[in-house]
Amino acid sequence: MQSLEAxxxxxxxxxxxxxxxxxxxxxxxxxxxxxxCKGEDEDDHTATVFPDEVRELEESDEYEGDYDWRDVARPMPYGLSETEAGDLEGETFEWALQTDDCGDCTFYEEDESGTGACVAHDDRPLICRTYPFSVALAGTSQPMGEAVDEEGVVRAHECEGLGRDISRADAEELARALKERAVRELEEAIAVRDEYAPAGPDPGEVVVHDSEGAKRIDGTPLEE
Structure with a gap:
């Protein structure tokens, strides 16, 4: 298996x-x-987001400071456990976009006809810009389960929009975003590995390890 650096x-x-x-x-x-953008069955929508992408959404002029870190992102649930009081605790290694009470992405809305729209479309994270595609490199995210189609290193995941014509300009724009995402995900994985220090056997709260170090669920550094 190749190293993350390779x-x-x-x-x-x-x-x-x-x-x-x-x-x-x-x-x-x-x-x-x-x-x-929606949750599936009883599973909440889960889309990974980089810490700087959280800040971009949090600080966007479009929302005029209405959002804080917890409005935008939540700890990735994997690795967390529930206490007797019903609270979560433990350590995890990624942030996911926040969800609403239905388990859908908090930035997703539908009009009266049922047509969906992202209210943060211009600032949406790379994983949203590149869906339903990923690249077949270790250390990169493979969203929404197994690939349903692939060409070379490009994988396509389940989506009703697959198989439709795409212009060369749109394909190139998507390709640039896909490459950027692959690079960023691997840079993030390497930084998380290098920055990681266990929070202890019983942290008593949720700790998220990202490329900037250990954080609480509100995005503040753990040591503060």
């Missing part, structure tokens, strides 16, 4: 034209069905 070099060497060729071959057009 995978990062592969990600940095990804060719935009090759990625765009693969995306064109698979085909994609968003139908605004909202499936990628």
């Amino acid at each position: 995978e990062l070099e592969e990600a940095r060497a990804l060719d935009i034209d090759d990625l765009a060729d693969a995306i064109e071959s698979i085909g994609f057009e968003c139908t605004r069905c909202g499936a990628c």
Whole structure:
């Protein structure tokens, strides 16, 4: 198995034209069905987000300071456990976009016809910009289960918009975002590994380890 550093070099060497060729071959057009923004069955929507992306949404002029860290992001639930009092505790290693009471992304809305829209579309994170695609490199996220199609290193995940015609310009834009995401995910994984220090056998709260160190659920450093 290659090291994360070797995978990062592969990600940095990804060719935009090759990625765009693969995306064109698979085909994609968003139908605004909202499936990628909603929870599924009893599982909440889960989309990973980098700490700087959380701040961009939190500080966006569009929301005029209405959001704080917890409005935008929540700890990735994997690795956490529930106490007798019903609170969560433990350590996890990623942030996920916050969800509403229905388990859908907090930034997702539907109009009266049922057509979905992202209210943070211009500031949406890379994982949202690149869905339903990922690249087949260790250390990168593979959203929404197994791939249903693939071309070279590009994988496509379940989405009703797959197989539709896509323009070359849109394929190239998506390819650039896909490469950026792959690089960022590997840089994040390496930084998390290098920054990690166990919070202790009984942290008594939720601790999220990201590339900037250990944080509480409100995004503040654990040591403060």
